[in-house]
Amino acid sequence: MHELAIAQSVVRIAEAHAEGRPVVGVNLKVGHLRQVMPSALRFSFQLASQGTALDGAELRIEEVPAAARCRSCSLQTVLEAFPFECAECGGSDLELVAGEELLVESIDV
Amino acid sequence: MHRTRIRVIEDALDANNTIARANREDFDQAAVKVVNLMSAPGAGKTTLLERALPDLGGVRAGVLEGDVQGSYDADRIVSLHVPVTQINTDPGFGGECHLDANMVRSAIPALPLQEIDLLLIENVGNLVCPAEFRVGEDARVMVSAITEGEDKPLKYPLMFRTCELVLVNKIDLLEHLDFDLDLFLHNLDAVHPGVPRLLVSARTGEGVQEWSRWLTRLVMPVEAPV
Numbered sequence: 001m002h003e004l005a006i007a008q009s010v011v012r013i014a015e016a017h018a019e020g021r022p023v024v025g026v027n028l029k030v031g032h033l034r035q036v037m038p039s040a041l042r043f044s045f046q047l048a049s050q051g052t053a054l055d056g057a058e059l060r061i062e063e064v065p066a067a068a069r070c071r072s073c074s075l076q077t078v079l080e081a082f083p084f085e086c087a088e089c090g091g092s093d094l095e096l097v098a099g100e101e102l103l104v105e106s107i108d109v
Numbered sequence: 110m111h112r113t114r115i116r117v118i119e120d121a122l123d124a125n126n127t128i129a130r131a132n133r134e135d136f137d138q139a140a141v142k143v144v145n146l147m148s149a150p151g152a153g154k155t156t157l158l159e160r161a162l163p164d165l166g167g168v169r170a171g172v173l174e175g176d177v178q179g180s181y182d183a184d185r186i187v188s189l190h191v192p193v194t195q196i197n198t199d200p201g202f203g204g205e206c207h208l209d210a211n212m213v214r215s216a217i218p219a220l221p222l223q224e225i226d227l228l229l230i231e232n233v234g235n236l237v238c239p240a241e242f243r244v245g246e247d248a249r250v251m252v253s254a255i256t257e258g259e260d261k262p263l264k265y266p267l268m269f270r271t272c273e274l275v276l277v278n279k280i281d282l283l284e285h286l287d288f289d290l291d292l293f294l295h296n297l298d299a300v301h302p303g304v305p306r307l308l309v310s311a312r313t314g315e316g317v318q319e320w321s322r323w324l325t326r327l328v329m330p331v332e333a334p335v
Binding site: 001005009017024102103108109 | 112113114115116117118119120121122123124125205206207209237238240241242262263265266267270296298299300302
């Protein structure tokens with residue numbers, strides 16, 4: 001249940017940016033390569049936000065699929081399963097470009 | 110009601126990562142290398158430490174034990190005359206399932222950093238949560254016991270993807286189990302191609318010397334031949 005620790009951290013970040021205003025929404029990006037369960041994170045967020053400027057705020061989670069750029073053929077591939085390989089040339093020399101996000105993107109006040 | 114959207118763009122674990130960097134600076138300043146040892150409960154972390162600690166040559170090691178409750182592991186290590194410090198995560202929300210950078214930071218004053226070259230941090234037994242939290246380590250080592258099955262790299266990819274060494278433990282049980290070692294290694298390479306791995310048995314001692322040597326080399330890298 002590390003989602004609770006993450007939720008507490010999200011609340012602290014949002015409060016810092018809200019500068020005293022009540023927060024009604026938090027927009028979060030969660031990459032598929034993180035081991036974060038959106039349902040557990042939403043539940044934790046409800047607990048963590050109680051009594052803060054985020055009390056009652058909506059947590060909107062955008063899930064980001066893993067994606068990589070192939071260093072051989074330069075094609076960008078969405079990665080759906082291990083092992084990661086390029087959909088075009090089958091190469092495995094890939095540079096991850098998405099999927100590792102755990103990002104507070106914006107807040108609504 | 111008028112609403113305003115404020116752009117934030119901040120990593121949700123930024124606070125943890127900042128503290129982890131501060132820990133790392135403190136460790137670097139004291140010339141202490143740090144290993145974050147992680148696994149599921151019962152994979153053999155403590156026993157592998159007990160095996161390696163007496164066999165580190167001139168490397169002076171200390172241990173930081175992370176547990177939800179109790180000091181069972183620390184009590185075992187202390188009998189090896191190695192400095193050991195205990196962190197209990199219980200005062201948190203029902204007991205945190207992992208160590209984070211701040212917990213390690215709070216333990217730093219109790220660590221004999223001037224008297225050691227290597228700090229082994231035994232994380233809370235858990236294959237999921239510890240992987241998300243850097244604590245200021247130089248290297249991550251994970252233990253995967255063959256009794257856990259071949260599919261674990263695929264089911265818990267983050268931990269397998271972010272470690273520098275995998276200890277495949279309980280290898281002495283190979284002949285008694287239906288465990289397919291080739292399939293496990295195939296799955297491991299699917300998730301983390303080519304990650305260094307050692308086949309070990311904390312029970313019989315097989316592979317343990319290589320584990321000790323790996324730790325020793327982390328502290329004293331072998332110089333390239335001239």
